[in-house]
Amino acid sequence: MASEKKLMKGNEALAEAAIRSGCKCYFGYPITPQTEIAAYMSKRMPKVGGVFLQAESEIAAINMVYGAASSGTRCMTSSSSPGISLKSEGISYLAGSDLPCVIVNVQRGGPGLGGIQPSQSDYYMAAKAGGHGDFHMLVFAPSSVQEMADMAAMAFENADKYRMPAMIFADGLLGQMMEPVEFPEITPDAPEKPWACTGHEMKRKHNIINSLYLVPEELEKSNIERFKRYETVEKELCLWDEYLCGDAEIIVTAYGASARIARSAVTAARAEGIKAGLIRPKTLWPFPKQAYVNNLDTAKAFLSVEMSMGQMVDDVRLAIECARPVHFFGHTGGVVPTPGEVLEKIREINAK
16 A cells, blocks of 8 residues: 655655665665665664665765675665765676675756756766676666656566666656655565675675685676576566657657657647657666657657766667667757757648
8 A cells, every 4th residue: 555645855755665665775875866864774774673874975885785785785875976986886786796786866957066956977988888898787777756766676676586787777867856655565585695694604605795806717708697587687677658650750758858859749740640659778787778669650750868978879779770860959158958849840840
């Protein structure tokens, strides 16, 4: 049974959902626009028997996650764009050691220190290169405060299931906005973790958490085995939503906050007689390629709407093997596109 709805910021809803999902350790460092996550955790974690620790840096925080995750504990860290860059080495260590954890990125404008306004310009970093080496992490892209909460639970569950880091990929708009949210009853029972370092009382072999392989053939074997697991993830965990795609000739695609804007533009385009639809990826890795393939029979063109310079465009092109033109519209640096601007781009494509 769901609890009654509460009006909460996206950052706070995510933090509360993480606690209800069994998060026992949070390690973080303040940076706008995600600081409310750390602030909320600092108040709530001690009351539920958890651990909150403000680390001395983002680098320290991600390595604390490494240690806690090694014991099988559900743990989380959060930051914003430049802070995630600092965590990237630790994220690679976590992936190389097959450790489940949750990492939250509430994005801000960049590159560099950039600004504190919402952005989606970390797509490459999240979906392609979360750190050095051959690896992926699960990437969930919420588009509402409710999904900030829902995807926190999904992230912990699937990180444990597949033994890999999971990222909740939000932005400053979603983190700071307030909407009604309800928290479903969650049974935060993590699965058995026979690999965890919990002490063994001489009743089993030692468990060793490690990402260092000095013999090249052993490292190659480890990577190949991990990518076989990734193939399973791609079959089981591609998530997306569709809106008015049944006969759509122009298919807009957007994720996160941009999808809210794109949906309004699609609705307006339909009112003008333009056959527009929307595909919203809910996982950015694995990327839901099939969603685009499924709509090729009617689609004449695709339009990617992003708060970046077009970082998702190539994934759409690859999904459809360049069978249709893929256009781009977006703003960067913290400027948020408007439904009117997206509608004008839809009109332009429709007129061709």
